[in-house]
Amino acid sequence: MTTNDQLLQSEAEDREAQLILRARDFWGALVLLSLSVFFLWRTSFIPLWGENRAGVKGGDWYNSAALVPLGIFSAMLVLSLVLLRISVREGGAEQALTAVGIGWNRAEALRFSTLAVILFFYIAGLVPRVDFILCSGLLITALIYGYHGGKAARMVLAAAVVGVAGLYAMTLNLPRSEWAQHDDDWLVLTLWIALTAWVLWRERGSRLARVIPVIAIFAPTLLVCAMAFGFRQNVPNRGGLIFKQIEYHYYVTLKPFWSGK
């Protein structure tokens, strides 16, 4: 291929990428437009013209709490219309209704959705309800094993394991009053051991198999201990299965021993 051909090919690729971007901009502009209208409507709930509030006359229009938000959402409405116009003019709207047009990539979609599942269940399901060392150990094992080789089956397995653990915790211990229950801790521990055993078996002899359990055990343990005992900060789920024991032995066994009591 000559340099000229390469240049032409690169130009064609740039044009295609630009069209995909404009197709995405088309949808982005529509979302922004809807959000602007929604929030302009919500802003109308805030008194603008100095209405009475609990019998007290509010301020004038110029110090109303609605003034700046009104400007922000109006500006966003205008800019989203400008973006919509640009995307339509540059061919984004024509491409926007096809999967190819918006640059849909099946492998990338799978990678993102499995990651979204893992992160969602870790933050919303596990961190509030399960011991931080256990859920973070499971997360680290699942993420490294699932995404290191770029294999789709591994990503699905990683998402399934974290998803099952998170779903169980959210379903059975949803209200805050039940966050201290330990059944989900035991499930996470079982899943973590099972996944680690699977990794060790499938990747036997590889460096990855040796590294994953070490990082998964030590990183969250060191972090949570540094945060709780070094910086004396609040850490998630202090009553968790493992951390409760660490905290007990820190204050009952280690501290008196250090202070010579």
Place this chain on the structure above:
Amino acid sequence: MDFVFSQLAGFGSAFAALVVDPLTYVYLVTSVFLGITFGALPGLTATLAVTILTGFFGNKIPLDYSMIALLGAYVGAIYGGSYPSILLNIPGTAASAATAMDGHPLAKAGRGGEALGLTTTASFIGTLIGTVALLIFVWVLLLISKNIASPEKALLALFGILLSGTLMSEDLVIKGWIAGLIGLAMAMVGMDPLLSEPRYTFGWSYMLSGFQVVPVLMGAFAVPQIIEGMRHVQVGKMVALQGRILPNLAAVRRHMPTITRSGVIGTGVGALPGVGEDVAGWVSYGVGKTVSKDGKNFGKGSLEGLLSSETANNACIGGALIPLLVLGIPGSPPAAALMGAFKINNVIPGPTIDPAIILRVVAIMVLASFTMWILGLFTARVFIKILRIPQTVFLPVVMVLTAIGSFSVGGGINDLYLMLGVGFVAYFMNLMKYPIAPLVIGVILGGLFDETFRRALFLSDGSLGVFVSRPGAAVLLALNVALVAAQIPMIRRPFQRRDKKEA
């Protein structure tokens, strides 16, 4: 002259206080090492380093140590980005993108050691240039800023968001502005600062206090980086490091004009609100290419090209701290994270800041740059080993760090939900080429803008004339209008036509 001497005396006592404290060295060496590691690992950025450390050190240790940790990481991370740029041809941070243009060809030509040594020294000198500028200009501007009232503050905040949106946009400028508006909109959530009117809380008591800065920072910078980085990437072939890293003094002296020029450019760009180290690196590289005798060799392995970008991105740090400390407007995305750290320590940067804090910041910057220089020259091979760690291995640990850091600052699980929500939104914004820096700057400056804009109108009984009757406000208003007008096609066309004719 008296002013300069009094400044130097103040700096001297702050410096001495730090030097005699043994804990200073613990925080300094650890944070600079962590910073260089973050910068060296492609996929982690300087902003992320400062953000994550804000979650860890933000309000848990005395402010002085917290500042040492954060500034040390900032200085280290900007410099650390040069390692993968030179050895792998992959910029470790956006700030080092221009470094790869000449650094990698130099390494391929067997001059990697020389390139790293000079880069380390240039980054050190660059940081010092920025710091000296900080020491001098911050006081001049502080004196001026005493006369800045609500109208000027409101227009300055708006200018910061608009300028950041304009300069940080990779695609359309309006995307930068939209990102800034989203940030401003997020800052409107909660009780309004003047009348305590609840806004957009949807009946959720957590929202009454508004969005906390640290979870927003973590969400905006860490989560998209983790999602984007969790993919299998074949680590590029690393060029073996040849030659000694310790720089030749004669070579440093020979390149001193380039280093000085780039330091000044970097500081200047850094002082612009919301514009970061990456812009500083490219601007300095562009200027270097134009004015240098070696300009034609830029991109082919020119030491001048390498030093142009590397000096400027480190000098930008001192520059970025000037608007942060004087006006409370962050000069770069990592400075926005620093602002978050100041806020959670109840220190409000701006005209009312305690002058002793500024002197301590300057003293810390000098110590941090010196530590970076020493670590860079004598432990470079350790960082080169770190480069081999795949991002799929370290990013899961970063996720755990982000979660615990975000939780501990506010102490609530709601902050984690906020972090995740912001993270997913920021990921999609990245995908559509919206810059994230204006969003964060919007969140940080939104409260200031809202309060000062309405206060200005309140004091003038609703007269918009207050924004033109004061000279400072009039100039700022003109700048804001010019910035917006410069992007309107109808206004741009005649200028473009004239430029074409001249060409």
